[in-house]
Structure formats: C-alpha cells, structure tokens
Amino acid sequence: MRTLPVSALAALLLAGAAIPPASAESAERGGTRWNGAWTAAVQRPSTNFYPNWSQQGFENHSVRQVVRMSAEGTDLRIRVSNAYGTAPLRLTGASVARAGEGAGVKPGTVRTVRFAGAASVTVPAGAKAVSDVVRLPVKAGERLSVTLYFAAATGPATYHDLAQGAFSYRASGEHLRDTGAGAYTESSLSWYYLEGVEVTGAPTRKAVVTFGDSLTDGYGATLGADDRYPDQLSRRLAADGRPRPVLNLGIGGNRILNDSPCFGEKATTRFARDVLNQPRVGTVVILEGTNDLILGYADASRFPCTAPNTRVTAAELIEGHRALIRAAHAKGIRAVGGTMIPLKGSKTDVLQYPAEAYGAIEAVRDEVNDWIRTSGAYDAVVDFDRALSDPAPGKSDLLNPEYDFGDGVHPNAAGYDAMARAVDLDAL
Template sequence: MGRRVATALSALVSALLLGVGLLAAPAAASPAHGVWTGTWSTAMQRATAGFAPNWSEKGFDNHTVRQVVRSSVGGAVARVRLSNHFGTKPLRVTSATVARTAEGAAVRPGSLRPLTFRFSRSVVIPAGGELVSDPAPFPVAPLERLTVTLYLAEPTGPASLHLFGTATSFRATGDHVADLGAAAFTETSTSWYYLAGVEVTGLPPRREAVVTFGDSITEGAGATMGAFTTYPDQLAQRLATAGVRRGVLNTGIGGNRVLNDSPCMGEKAGTRFQRDVLDQPGVRTVIVLEGINDIGMSEVPAQPCVLPNPRVTAAELIAGHHDLVKRAHARGIRVVGATLLPFKGAFYFTERGEAVRDEVNNWIRTSGVYDSVLDLDRVMAEPNDPDTLRAAYDSGDRLHPNDAGYRAMAAAVDLATL
C-alpha cells in the first residue's frame, strides 16, 4: 500500500469512527473511557541521567526513534498515545508510523502504516501535554510485537521517557520513519521515549483493562531483556491462553515510592496515580504493588536520586495505600492489593524495615480495604525462611524476581478478581 493511500485510508477510518461515535473529536485531552482500551502502556518520567545511559537529557534533533512493544489484547483498529508531560517546550513530531516487528529495528514488509494526528502527518504536543493519534487501519492481535517509529526533525529539548524499558529501542540520524530494514538504526537504548501507550478498539466496546501499578518489581527488573517475561507480560499471556479479553497495562517505575518523589525514579504514587491509572482508557481493575522502596530507601545513605528519604512508618504507608483505593473506587475501578515481597539480604534490608513490611502486609491482608488480596509475600517466600525471596525465583539481588519468579507472580493472580 502506498503512503498516500495509507494516509487517506487512515483519515477515512477516523472519519467513520467519528460518525458512529467511537471516537471523540480529536483533542489533547485523555481518551474517552469505555470505547478504547489500552493494549500496552508505560509510565512517563522526567529526563534523567538515572542509573542507565539514555538519550533523555539531551533529547533529539533530526533523529528517528524506533521502539518495540508487545500488545496484550487485540483490536480491529489501533492508535498511539504520545506524551510530552515532562517536556520543557512544545514537541514537534514530524512523522510517525506503526508496524509489525521483524527482528531488532526491522519491521515486517507490508505492515508499515503512517500515523496521523488530527488528519495531519505532523503534530505539535504542548509542554505538559499528551495526544493520541487518529485511529489507524491496523488490526492488532493479542501478544503481538509492534514497532512505533517517530521522526523528530527539530531539537526537542529534554525528553519525557520511561527509564527502564524491557525491550531495546533504536535511533537513526535523519528521516528513516518509513524504513523496513534496520541498517540506519545504529544506536540503541533500553528506555522508551514519548511513547506512553498503544490503544485498540472494536465492537462492542468494553471496559476491561487491568493496570499493574508499582515499582521495579512490576516494571520487570531482572526479567530477560526483550523476552516480555515481566509479571504483567506473563499475566497477559495467561489471560490470552484462557481466552479472556483483558488488556494488561504495566505502569511500574523502577525505584518508585508511595510517599516521596525522586528526580530519577518518578513521581510518588499519589501524584502519578491519576495519569497512570485513572486516565487509562477502559480500566476495570488495578493491582497495586508498592511500598518496598519507601521502606528500604529510608535505610540507605543520602544520594541525589534517593532524596528525600525520610524514615517511613507503617501507618504512613497504609494511609498512602488507603488514598489510592479511595480514588480508584470513586471512579468505579476495582483494586487488588498485593503484599510486599520478601527482601532479606537485599542491599537496603534492615530488621526495622522488615517490621514495617510485616505490618503493612498484615493490613493489606486483613483490613478489608482492598477488594481482594494478591498475597505475593507468601507465594514468593522461601518456605523455611519467610523473610527471604525463594532462591528459585531470585534474579540474584535478593529483591527482584527472575523470569520464573515473575511467572509465579502471574500464576498467583486469581483471574476472577479482574
């Protein structure tokens, strides 16, 4: 299909969807709930040197960025959500495409489709803003690898990103947005830039997505890079195998905390909960797994990425969790509370921190505040030492699971609670 024909077809599909009420008039606001559902998502962070090399602080200038994600649920039509939430200036996206992934930065012949924004190939997203593309005639299958490519012709300034991605991203100099091959993409990164979500729709519309909200254990630290073996990925696999149509959206951020922001590890849970959970389209359920970094980081020496790191009490963490539940319930979203995993032997473990973890976990299990409980503490603990992560599930740092551990976490989810 030629580029002009594909662009025209995209505009036609958009117009038809507008006509039947499947799409609100294009705007920079959040997508309408209940019609579209997320098939992939990540949580955005401000530009940072962080703990891994990335391109965010300098940003992009005459660069093409190619990023690989994996869907969780299928749909007849797709659109892409881009975020300039932490940008310091308007972001011009000169052009963009979506395609089916081949190998590395290559895409499958015949699958590449241009994306339009308000029926234009280019778009400007204001600083602090977010925008979805027009619907694209691009059917998505469950568990399918997709490649989104952005050409950024002008200097962007610092880039909104997700620091610790679980797939490789690629960069080329110049406009290679329509390339099928990988030759031009000579630079790599393990972060995602500007790409906040991929959404699908079909008939009938359903409210069905599950958001997994948390820190690096939700994000997937310790999982095999590019293998899509995080616990949310493996939960999506379970649902697809069972024939259950549920999008699974991973909004974990490595190092994230319930009570304190970090310049490197994202805004605190209460601040980002609106954007990363409540504003996601078609959400039915959220699984909350967060708090271990509040406990552990209060025990380590002060470092720029950790500050502020006051010692937190169980009561403070419980209050933070309670607030998230109330806000979700106000939007009609079910909330599953996951107990905090064992962390004895991790770099920031202390007996004081263990006492706080135990108290928080007891509250999650017994308070009745959560609609249901996912008791990962008991699932993931060494049988003879319940304060320690089971050796067979340990990635090696006594804190983060490996692929088998993430599989066990996904297997522990009672699908009926979703």
C-alpha cells in the same frame, strides 16, 4: 514526616484526576470504544538504571520503539506525551508497523501516523497528543514498532526508563518507512515520548492496570522476552479463555509517599494520570511500598536518585494505600492489593541498608502486609510475599533462591511467573 489525613489525600487524588479529552472519558466518544493495548508510565528526564537518551533528547533522529500489545483490534492510535517538556515538542513524523527482528519491521505493514490529518504535530509542554485512527489490525501478544522522527532539537525527553520488554533504536535522519534495520545503529533500554497504544474494533473486557515499582516494571526479567509479571498475567488470562488488556504502569524505584528526581512522582500523585486516566479500566493491582522502606536508609550522597531518604511508618504507608483505594473506588475501579515481597537478602548497592535497620524495616513490612491481608480495605489480595519467599524453615524473610535474579530482591523470569500465578483470576 508530615502526612495528610486519608480523606485529604483521596481528595487530592480525585482533584487531580480530571480526564483529558483524548483519554478515558473519550474512550467511547462518537460510538468508538477504545481500549488500552500498551502503555508506559512516563518520567522526567534523568540519569537512571541504564544509560539513556532522555537528558540529551533528539535532533534529526528517528526513534523506533518496540511494544507488545495486550489487546486485539482492527484499528489503533498512539499517544505521545510531552508531560515533562519545558517547551513545545515538534514531532515531524510518525509511523507504525508490525515489528520484525531487532529494528526491522515486516514489509507491507508500515502505516503513516497522522494527527488531525497532518503528518506532524506540536505538543505543548505538559500535554499529550493522540493520533488519528490507523488502519492496522493487531492481535494480543503481537509486537508493534512505533517510529517517531524529530527534525528539530527536542530538548530533554519525557521517557520511561525501564523498557525491560524490548529495545528502542535510533537512526540519524528520517527513516520512518524503512523496513530494514540498517540505519538504526544505536539502541536503548528506555521508551521515549511514546505513552500508549489504543485499539478498537474487537470485543474487549475492561483492562487490568498493574501499578507499582520495579517489581511491576520488570527489573530482572529477560531483556526483550516480555516475561515480566504483567506480561505473564496477560498470557494466563488468554489461556484461561478470558483475555483482557493488562497495562504495566510500574516505575522502577517508585514510592508511595515521596517523589524522586529519577523514580517518578509518588504513587499518590501519579495514580490519577497513570491509572484513572487510562481508557476502560476495570481493576488495578497495587504493589508499592518496598522502596519507601529501603530508600529511607539509602545514602543520597552516593545515590542522588534515592533522595529524599525519608523513613516511614506502617501507619503512613497504610494511609497511602487507603488513599489509592478510595481514588480507585470513586471511579468504579476494583482495587487489588499486593503484599510486599521479602527484602532481607538485598545485595545491591542502592538497596542495601545497615544491619541494624533490618529489624525496623521488617517490622513495618510485616505490619503493612498483615493489614493488606486482613483489613478488608482492598477488594481482593495477591500474596506476592508468600509466593516468592524462601520455603526453607526460618527463611521466609528471604527471596526463594529459585526466583532470585541475583540481587536478593528482584525476581527472575521464573519469579515473575510465580507472581502471575499467585493472582486469582476470579479476583480480577
């Protein structure tokens, strides 16, 4: 595999890190300081972990999406992304409200969302739209429902596949201000077009961005319970008296060095958009590399999403990590490295690999983890590997059974709690 020198990779990241007017550098424009309260890394439409609506898109549909705030504010605004659209996206209307049960919202809290004073907006292909200010006070930990209505056919939809924290709901016709759930007869485990919610009006520390793959995205967490490791880290910070936004920018299946038709651009490409362009980021926690190792041995004829099945070396992965660190540091962002967790016990079809490959995979994992722990390249380290490994003698390359979701690789809710507890809050 041909890789660029670290300096060249970092230069490419920085060249791609131009911040659009509605993002980080405008976080304090006009005296208003905006903070990220929720976000998701957008992906191109695809068939993925779950059945989803991304490839068919929407036509005469209201899409109600539930998201958890990690920061408080008196006012908010939303970001709508058409990053992977091939044509302009016509958003006919939008609303936001405090979430109720399921697709229901709390009466008296529904607010119309406008864009440059208009109820509708057209988002060019490859672009995003940021709404006007919406007066709706929110608290950290509170859930909001954002409803988008598309009258005309959208075509395939920019989306985020693994919305483990909450369901999204779909209704035929315009139901932006419905407080009841009756019209919303379909549900999905993905988010569509909605890229972020920002808040203002309350003192807030700079955000922590958690960046990675399905271990950050939260595969194996309790559906709808917001118990992924970034959620639990947010609660730890609040309980310790130092609340700050914790933004989840994980993508299930993501890799450092290779793009995927389903699992997002490689980390060294998407880092600029997903980390550097967030408003007021202070720290990024990077947990990547597992899929680079495993998917090199996957069978793309059975699982097309895993292509290209490129085997990587420890030196190549370390070079990718160094590029991410340099890009973060160039923007004044603290970089915290997470060690890769045990892989030997994988029981899933996609993540299984030949027995003879285990030694090679483990050797690379050990070398990269040792570099993360000892090189000093990162500003701090979170040892997720040791936090989740089986404590029994001779089993440290296996996931602790108490933390196993059931596939030998992904944690359950207790495992994600162990990951959150492994983070030294002072290191952030």
